[in-house]
Amino acid sequence: MDVSRRNFLKLAGAVSAGSALGGLSMARPIHAYAKDLPTKGAKEVPTLCPYCAVGCGQIAHVRDGKLVNLEGDASHPISRGRLCSKGAATYQMTVNDRRLTKVLYRAPGASEWQEKPYDWALQEVAKRFKATRDATFVEKDGGALVNRCDGIAWIGSACTDNEECYLFAKLARSAGIVSLEHQARL
Amino acid sequence: MPKLAMFVDVTKCVGCRACTVACKQWNKLPMDKTHFTGSYQNLPDLTPTTYRLVTFKEEPFGGSVSWHLLSHSCFHCNDAPCVKACPVPGAMTQSADKGYVAVDRKKCIGCKYCVTACPWGIPKYESKSEVVAKCTFCAERVENNLTTACAKSCPTGAIAFGDRDGLLAAAKKRVEASKKIFPKAQIYGPGAYGGKGTNVFYLLKEEPSFYGLPPEPVASAALGLWKDVLRPLTGWGIGATVIGALIHYLAKGPADYEEKGEGHGRS
Numbered sequence: 001m002d003v004s005r006r007n008f009l010k011l012a013g014a015v016s017a018g019s020a021l022g023g024l025s026m027a028r029p030i031h032a033y034a035k036d037l038p039t040k041g042a043k044e045v046p047t048l049c050p051y052c053a054v055g056c057g058q059i060a061h062v063r064d065g066k067l068v069n070l071e072g073d074a075s076h077p078i079s080r081g082r083l084c085s086k087g088a089a090t091y092q093m094t095v096n097d098r099r100l101t102k103v104l105y106r107a108p109g110a111s112e113w114q115e116k117p118y119d120w121a122l123q124e125v126a127k128r129f130k131a132t133r134d135a136t137f138v139e140k141d142g143g144a145l146v147n148r149c150d151g152i153a154w155i156g157s158a159c160t161d162n163e164e165c166y167l168f169a170k171l172a173r174s175a176g177i178v179s180l181e182h183q184a185r186l
Numbered sequence: 187m188p189k190l191a192m193f194v195d196v197t198k199c200v201g202c203r204a205c206t207v208a209c210k211q212w213n214k215l216p217m218d219k220t221h222f223t224g225s226y227q228n229l230p231d232l233t234p235t236t237y238r239l240v241t242f243k244e245e246p247f248g249g250s251v252s253w254h255l256l257s258h259s260c261f262h263c264n265d266a267p268c269v270k271a272c273p274v275p276g277a278m279t280q281s282a283d284k285g286y287v288a289v290d291r292k293k294c295i296g297c298k299y300c301v302t303a304c305p306w307g308i309p310k311y312e313s314k315s316e317v318v319a320k321c322t323f324c325a326e327r328v329e330n331n332l333t334t335a336c337a338k339s340c341p342t343g344a345i346a347f348g349d350r351d352g353l354l355a356a357a358k359k360r361v362e363a364s365k366k367i368f369p370k371a372q373i374y375g376p377g378a379y380g381g382k383g384t385n386v387f388y389l390l391k392e393e394p395s396f397y398g399l400p401p402e403p404v405a406s407a408a409l410g411l412w413k414d415v416l417r418p419l420t421g422w423g424i425g426a427t428v429i430g431a432l433i434h435y436l437a438k439g440p441a442d443y444e445e446k447g448e449g450h451g452r453s
Contacts, residue, residue: 006443035326035329035330036326036330037326037330038326070211071211071212071338071339072339074338079341081338082204082340082341083204083208083339083341084202084204084341085202085203085206085207088204088207088208088211088339089207089211091211
């Protein structure tokens, strides 16, 4: 394109006039956001805060088996949707790149820790639990029926919710465990 | 649709920081490295990844010690200076019907005009992503008829969320009741900018300056001069020049050039 002085001036005039007219539109820009919630289409699973004895209600938003959000359950009679700073951070208990994905195992008498997968650890715990329970089960004490297991003590985690605690207690009681405690009270 | 607002009643705040955690969790913001400064306060100021912060101030009060807590974030001003200062259409915007102010991080060019325009220094520039970040009023929640994450989480109800007029009326009632214990109790926010006000307002126990807040938040005069006077004036000026040139062309016809070999220069 042959840009003569005259053509250049014409072009410059047109550009500045265009930008000036653009600048004159006084309409305030209105937000243009994606209006969809990040939780759209996620399944709402009511659960309980695992941390303290208040037991505030929580809603876990789950999509494709993955936790996408977790917040207070507004229909919960105790907390009415509210959570404290600890309860509000429950999401990162599940979704956290600092979470341990393997267990450390030190065999009896060994000095070194070994990395083992969770499945192995669960199997091992179950195996030893059954063996110890069978070995130390006391059916009668002085003629009285007691059905207790003296060889095992059970300590629950502080990161388990109400339903999990219920199941743990059931399992421990059914095995005859008397020393059953929860970490939050330690 | 009535304007939405948040009313923060500092007399009800217990400093649990559930609001800040709920904010971080909903917005999926990472933690900020912090260190102990002798106070319960976590960070000295808001950061690009901390939209809400509770400030802690311990002061003697009535023979004892009182904790002055302030859970603060963006004030979501009406006629917000940051929106006015923003040179990019659609980067820093105000919802016309609901009143909140939010930044579109995809459109932001990181010029930091909003950072300097804000009387409270709320927008924070993130050097890593080279854009500005601030409280969004949980825009996607609010647009879907949910409360903001901080207001939902607040265990004492210190952060109330609702329509602006209703909350203003509630605030007026609360300030009268609070004056019996805190004689300097006052509402902060609705009177800003000569009455245009903010959409997030506070019931303070003390003077605003006690909390480090400007008593009379104003947008800079230069900003008003530039955006309200000079910019339209320049626009009209350029438009007038073009129209003038057009009239001149119609009246006098095209310029009479005499070709002199070089192809330029008026005869």
